[in-house]
Amino acid sequence: MDSEFRNVYDDEQRARAYAQLDFPGTYYLAFRDLSSVFENHAKGKRAVDFGCGTGRSTRFLRDLGFEVVGIDISRPMLDEARRLDPDGDYRLVKDGDFGGLKGCLFDLVLSAFTFDNIPTMGERKAALLSLKDLLAEDGCIVSVVSAPEIYINEWVSFSTRDYPENRNAVSGDRVLIEILGVGDARPVEDSVCSDDDYQRLFRQSGLSVLETLRPLAKGNEPVKWVSETEIAPWTVYVLGAGS
């Protein structure tokens, strides 16, 4: 498998396609439980959305009453975020450098799918350390990531059947997945990471796991689920500073 990894979201066509996404199908499960997670763990309303993309997750936070800054390394994604939400606070950052947020502390850092696009363990650890530095006392990081199973099954919102090589992928390998229904059939390139490796990274970064969710569909939603009632596509890690 080609090990060259690039941020597929640094692309205008991809950004336009992604901007259409709200919370359909499989994505619904990633966001379904977040408001109660925030109620249980976030002690205030200052939030940063790490890897805000076209602003879906940023607007989600704002609708829940957070004062939120969205940060991303992709200009095309931020252009779409600003087009959809001219009054939102969206900032371009360099990889791992949150200099523009110096002096700001947050009660909540949300990272929705961003770690899927961070290619190496070293870069993931560096990002976690930088995010930890943004936390106010008792602040928490909520990181929604793709479970490794997402890359080897079929879903309402994703297909992986054309990428059987995903089955041999181990942590740090590039995997391919197609987002369905957005009019861009080019697969997204992610970097897979096992739960064991995330746990190791959190320990190494001085973060403790406060809660882990693996949201499954209940079966009574108005959606014809594919794998979602039996296999959790996402993992939600709630992290606090301190080992």
Ligand SMILES: C[S@@+](CC[C@H](N)C(=O)[O-])C[C@H]1O[C@@H](n2cnc3c(N)ncnc32)[C@H](O)[C@@H]1O
């Ligand atoms: C799958 S999109 C998710 C966007 C948004 N969070 C949502 O839920 O719709 C992942 C985003 O993470 C961004 N990203 C990847 N690596 C990043 C990094 N090191 N720092 C900040 N953003 C990053 C990408 O540019 C992309 O916009």
